[in-house]
Amino acid sequence: MIMGRVSKVLSWRFFILFSLTVNVGFFGSILYEGVVSLKSLYTAREDQTNMCSVKDHEAHISRSCSASTSITEIEDRSKKVINFDHGDPTMFERFWQKMGDKSTVVISGWQLMSYFSDPKSLCWFLEPEFAKEIVKLHKLVRNAITDDRYILVGTGSMQLFQAALYALAPPDASKPIAVVAAAPYYNSYPLVTDYLKSGLYSWAGDAYTFDRDEPYIELVTSPNNPDGYMREAVVNRSGGMVIHDLAYYWPQYTPITSPADHDLMLFTVSKSTGHAGTRIGWALVKDKEVAKKMTKFIELNTIGVSKDSQLRAAKILQAISDNCQHLGNHDDGKSFFKHSHRLMTKRWEGLRDAVRQSGLFSLPEFQPRFCNYLDRVAEPHPAFAWLKCEGDIEDCESFLRGHQIITRSGKHFGADSTYVRVSMLDRDETFNLFLERLSHINS
């Protein structure tokens, strides 16, 4: 049995080497469990003592320098459940570790105690410091117009999405306004639209098939969650209102071709900087009355938004802007977006390799375009992979679950169950284990 496992390990060789390429080097000075673990696997097969000494600047590696330990780890690895159901953006942790104190926030017990950030402002719970950093970052990345817009803060962009529905829905209509999005759409949209059975708005499904002659709200996510394509509104009928969810319109995920210029745009630090636990999103809103009603929603829903988190988000955005502004090309490692773009490029290359190796799956193809931020042609590298099981596999989610890989079925996104959505944003260790495992799934 042990021999069987060892032979299985040998066939992993290519992927371990690949993983090393992906992981080692960029943050060579950071101890990261993923790197250590992959290395210990490598040393178990090739030249245990050798590898342990060559890379001894990466601490703790010696703890894995015996074949028996490694075989246990291999066993653990093959059993480990890989949960890529959520888009938890933990891959960005290493960048922020490297940044050190520049992004550290310190809050004294007596600070930020009031409900109010700026009582005279339309959005009275928005910290002015955070608003300033939002404008600065958008101007730097050139991904959205901020002039002549109201800036609103929310407890993540999901709260702002609900605020937008509340603001756009007619308050006294005889029936709820229809809410639509072109399939495949973010699976939370129908759930969040309908969980309170609101009389103001209700989910009406795929925008492509929406044919009612009545007012509607269309949700446009661009790049799209789950499939990563750039999107535009598809209904385009009178009485229609559009909410643009631009959570992924950042250089690490897609080329920034022009500043977005819509009536109502949503962003979030969860995906732009990787700080999902901070629960901070923002909206750029053209119409004053809509902005007022959105503010009212957040007042009723949570009486404003955590000031601690806004202060932290301001610090994070400031760190990004400062580093991006003052760098030459040789210092790209300190530029959050350039660094993240490089990581996403490598992850997508690895994923396409694994899919090719397996032969059982397919992935969307994307057109390279000129990115104004990177100042060169670049390919999209979405935060999710919209993976399709080919051949006679009808339920891709169940199929992958059999391999201890948890993904989200296409059926939740208004598509069919041959598709799954796979997070591309987990930590290196888990992502590389996923690549190894995926590449070995074959008929």
Next chain:
Amino acid sequence: MIMGRVSKVLSWRFFILFSLTVNVGFFGSILYEGVVSLKSLYTAREDQTNMCSVKDHEAHISRSCSASTSITEIEDRSKKVINFDHGDPTMFERFWQKMGDKSTVVISGWQLMSYFSDPKSLCWFLEPEFAKEIVKLHKLVRNAITDDRYILVGTGSMQLFQAALYALAPPDASKPIAVVAAAPYYNSYPLVTDYLKSGLYSWAGDAYTFDRDEPYIELVTSPNNPDGYMREAVVNRSGGMVIHDLAYYWPQYTPITSPADHDLMLFTVSKSTGHAGTRIGWALVKDKEVAKKMTKFIELNTIGVSKDSQLRAAKILQAISDNCQHLGNHDDGKSFFKHSHRLMTKRWEGLRDAVRQSGLFSLPEFQPRFCNYLDRVAEPHPAFAWLKCEGDIEDCESFLRGHQIITRSGKHFGADSTYVRVSMLDRDETFNLFLERLSHINS
């Protein structure tokens, strides 16, 4: 005209002296604008140079040591709008200033990035450190049973209130479940219950007059907002479910007579520690299925709760517990609850004096009871004063607005407009100005 103002100022003498009594001494070493401002008024009348030198350890006082400056300030004070509409708990800032670094939180850029705090826990977004401090504080104050309860965190207790409605309402009922509270009730309850026109629940008004033979949810706020009285459920019929909002069940506001032991209890740092800007509340829930559904609501509403704020709240609660545990009586100034109880006592004494002086208003009377926390008999000192205009004043809110005092009319609380709710939690300067002004309103 200037002489007129000066003579008006002279009649303020009693209140200025009173204010000095309230303000000076406890945090003598803290520079506080309120104290400075009141003092400079005093020096304008009595002995300018004298007062300036006597209390010179309170910095910056010299800037106000001239009669002309003080007259301008007096003019400003008489024009200043006092906004006591909200219960913004800024009076607690001074305590936390005094506490210094013990309650300071430091968060590095790479920390708390994941959506998850504890993926295996029922409430997967609750920081274990915060949960630990909640239990510790309740055990210390003895105001609520935490054993055999699920602890949930929310973006303030208002989000948890909505989570509770969502969890208790039958999901497939033919009509929304009735939500009631005994008048006078917190005016946000009807607004927050109905703003989305939910098909799950709807506001049904005063619990005292609820006579439908059908399931219902009763909200019990104890001590009550707005009137400060201790409350129990009043409907007590089969099919009824109760949400206990215990935001004010803390020693500074009311005697702690026994640990609360209800199925669903809500708390918030906004009122317990004064950190309203942090937007953190918690629920203690007996039933597992209710706790699960409440968690689901918060997942759909805001995908969890800010981890930064939870970490900060944990630090704040820890500072309170540590100081309360290790103090003798001589060190009461460091005990948050004892210090705050003393401040509230003085504020209520001042308010009752002002009301007596004016002769146009009345206040609720409270029975002293034994407080297990203070270990002595104590009177309630609610966070809001439920002020009644006597005589022929029918609209108390408008009447006070004419005196530049903004309050919230009784009509919003299911009561009549001879009542207003007045915040007792503003900063010293504003509160003392309010007392001065109120005492001079007479027929």
